[in-house]
Amino acid sequence: MAPKPGLQIGRILGIPIYLHPSWIIIFVLITLSLRLQYSQQHPLWSPTQHWTAGILTSLLFFSSVVFHELSHSKVALHYKIPVLSITLFVFGGIARIGKEPGSAKQEFNIAVAGPLASYFLAIVFYGVAKMFPFSEMVGALAIWLAGVNAGLATFNLVPGFPLDGGRIFRAIVWGVTKNYVRATKIAGASGKLIAYGMIVFGAWYAMQGQWAPGLWLAFIGWFLLTAAQESVAQVAIREALAGLSAGDVMAHEVPTVGGSLTLEDYGAEVLRTGRRCHLVLTDDRMVGMMNVHRLNAMPREEWAITSVQAAMIPREQVLIATADEPLLGLLERLLAADINQMPVVAGTGDGGTHVVGMVSRDSILRVIQTRSELNHLPTS
Numbered sequence: 001m002a003p004k005p006g007l008q009i010g011r012i013l014g015i016p017i018y019l020h021p022s023w024i025i026i027f028v029l030i031t032l033s034l035r036l037q038y039s040q041q042h043p044l045w046s047p048t049q050h051w052t053a054g055i056l057t058s059l060l061f062f063s064s065v066v067f068h069e070l071s072h073s074k075v076a077l078h079y080k081i082p083v084l085s086i087t088l089f090v091f092g093g094i095a096r097i098g099k100e101p102g103s104a105k106q107e108f109n110i111a112v113a114g115p116l117a118s119y120f121l122a123i124v125f126y127g128v129a130k131m132f133p134f135s136e137m138v139g140a141l142a143i144w145l146a147g148v149n150a151g152l153a154t155f156n157l158v159p160g161f162p163l164d165g166g167r168i169f170r171a172i173v174w175g176v177t178k179n180y181v182r183a184t185k186i187a188g189a190s191g192k193l194i195a196y197g198m199i200v201f202g203a204w205y206a207m208q209g210q211w212a213p214g215l216w217l218a219f220i221g222w223f224l225l226t227a228a229q230e231s232v233a234q235v236a237i238r239e240a241l242a243g244l245s246a247g248d249v250m251a252h253e254v255p256t257v258g259g260s261l262t263l264e265d266y267g268a269e270v271l272r273t274g275r276r277c278h279l280v281l282t283d284d285r286m287v288g289m290m291n292v293h294r295l296n297a298m299p300r301e302e303w304a305i306t307s308v309q310a311a312m313i314p315r316e317q318v319l320i321a322t323a324d325e326p327l328l329g330l331l332e333r334l335l336a337a338d339i340n341q342m343p344v345v346a347g348t349g350d351g352g353t354h355v356v357g358m359v360s361r362d363s364i365l366r367v368i369q370t371r372s373e374l375n376h377l378p379t380s
């Protein structure tokens, strides 16, 4: 559900900051409503001042959001957890971290840093507002930013995953029960409850005539609902794959083809057997991997004059797994590289390796599905 990065606008602490296209919507809405608010509160300002104050406040608001995300990131980096990116999008900001926190304490500290940073900004802006009269631009701007940062911090502390408060809640349950999976399920359930509450309340509020804030709340609720469901699904996958390795699910029968075969003949082989992926052997040694995807990438008229060896993925580019590799990490590697199959190799004892099987996305997904249908897993 996390948005894909859009335009990169800079880099702070080594973390690239992106603007997702959907951010434009919220930036324009906030700027317009601020301009309107300033023109009502400060009729003596010129129209240029209303616009300037509106745009400036809006930019400072989004800088505050980046500051909030940077605070999460700073703590994550302190625990050697890589931060891949920070993205501003229509519902705010997201810091994408490279892996899950290693302990309940780490998760707690990473999560709590964001709201603390926003409260800190609220105090700073409130201090600025005290120093300047409200009739001046700086004063008006600072008091709005103080309020909105305090609101942002408080909203984020609502204990529904994936909000910061939900993460804090998960960290506490995790710390108490020592069970990450159960903690995620509980925090995810409270996240869903809160999301449904926001959708229902937002819809009710919209029907009272408060269309914009009501619908907005409902949309945020819907976004949170999807995110909560996704994180629970992820943890279910983790649970389903726990303790399994590549050797458990691999197919032992590995289809092979000779490197000198023409693509024409390879195409016929694929059609005949329905197998989509083959190891390419020359003199009994694996020299590469061939699949339907590579076949389709070659122009049809060249199939008769091109060998499999010329079109295949060469040995050194083929990602391989070992039989004892944990399945969860393997699935992540498959997804990250956007490939469907990986050969599984074992050492031959004399320093060489040979392929003992083939593991595919399908076979891993089948395990997840089967295990989720079994209600009574042996519990650890």
Ligand SMILES: [Zn+2]
Pocket (backbone or CB within 6 Å): 068, 069, 072, 114, 115, 156, 164
């Ligand atoms: Zn946060």
